Amino acid sequence: MSAKIRPGARAAALSLALCAATAGATGPSPRARLFARLPDWTGLWQTEAAAQAVSGAGADRAAQGASSLPANYKKCRPTGFPTVMNVPLSDFMFELLVTPEQTLLVSTDGTVRHIYTDGRPHPKPEDLWPTPTGDSIGHWEGATLIVDTIAREPGPIYPFPDSPVLSAKAHFTERIRRVDGETLEDAMLIEDPAQLPRPLSSTIRYTRIHDVDRLISIDCEHDRNTVGDHHEIAPPR
Amino acid sequence: MRRSGVRISWAAVLSVALITPCMAHHSFANFDMGKRLTLHGTVKELQWTNPHCFVQLLVPGADGSVEWSLEMNSPLASFRGGWRPQTVKPGDKLTVVINPSKDGTPSGRLVSATDADGHELGKPEQVPSSSKGSAP
Numbered sequence: 001m002s003a004k005i006r007p008g009a010r011a012a013a014l015s016l017a018l019c020a021a022t023a024g025a026t027g028p029s030p031r032a033r034l035f036a037r038l039p040d041w042t043g044l045w046q047t048e049a050a051a052q053a054v055s056g057a058g059a060d061r062a063a064q065g066a067s068s069l070p071a072n073y074k075k076c077r078p079t080g081f082p083t084v085m086n087v088p089l090s091d092f093m094f095e096l097l098v099t100p101e102q103t104l105l106v107s108t109d110g111t112v113r114h115i116y117t118d119g120r121p122h123p124k125p126e127d128l129w130p131t132p133t134g135d136s137i138g139h140w141e142g143a144t145l146i147v148d149t150i151a152r153e154p155g156p157i158y159p160f161p162d163s164p165v166l167s168a169k170a171h172f173t174e175r176i177r178r179v180d181g182e183t184l185e186d187a188m189l190i191e192d193p194a195q196l197p198r199p200l201s202s203t204i205r206y207t208r209i210h211d212v213d214r215l216i217s218i219d220c221e222h223d224r225n226t227v228g229d230h231h232e233i234a235p236p237r
Numbered sequence: 238m239r240r241s242g243v244r245i246s247w248a249a250v251l252s253v254a255l256i257t258p259c260m261a262h263h264s265f266a267n268f269d270m271g272k273r274l275t276l277h278g279t280v281k282e283l284q285w286t287n288p289h290c291f292v293q294l295l296v297p298g299a300d301g302s303v304e305w306s307l308e309m310n311s312p313l314a315s316f317r318g319g320w321r322p323q324t325v326k327p328g329d330k331l332t333v334v335i336n337p338s339k340d341g342t343p344s345g346r347l348v349s350a351t352d353a354d355g356h357e358l359g360k361p362e363q364v365p366s367s368s369k370g371s372a373p
Contacts, residue, residue: 090310090318218312219287
């Protein structure tokens, strides 16, 4: 007979561990020991393409690319998932907070991913609706985080006319690991039988950022660009 | 279950993003990227603001000075390119190269800026190296 652990049992165990930790136990607390088993992903991370766009020819290429976008193109909100995992611009970066209960990804553009690793399942279908980042749960296989994401808002993967369009039934599987001290990797599989004739796969690598030491958000509060039939810059203040 | 079919990479599709930043806040189609214009002027203000910074430059002309709006990148991207909020101050003399606007308004994308001493501003800092290779 195989024992089945109720969803949330691991969370309960974690709570008990926390209680034990506050009861005056000596030595590392159970939660501290859980932390010790997790990989160190501290720091700021950017795609390899973003690293090339920081300055010089890479920055010029980025500007040339922006000039090829339609004149009325404007987007100023969090990019959502999965795009947030593959933005090639120098002001896009993210930070990962790895805890026993969840891994949290926070991006400069405001996208936040909660990847719950406390054993909870996805919500029941009747309790679930699509969102820009979907619902993510994960578990650890050694130092690799396996992420399962569903309920991502239907629509294109990225805002290009040639992007594959996904349904709300798209299913994402990621294997995130640290390749070395300076490199993270996300191997992603996207399955969506309703929209994709075959799964899409991708391996994206990220490099550690050394010239910025904290996450600084970007927003559009002071945007001087107006977009109507054409694009123009508002007059000087 | 064995997955069938050939997988294609959306990252490979997105490699075009190296030259087309899909997540730019807005298009730069209003700038003539094939044209470069050199201006000499005096800084009125550096607007260190999201989503993009601007240098407001007063450029003397036949009918008095004209205020140009020179668009940069975001504060964070500009920071990484070596700029700081105090890199230029009101009154500083600058020589700038820009991609001018297509509609003839006094605006453009800032390509480079040189101060009165001939120093190019916003020189790039050390760019992090790429992948160090594979391991475990």
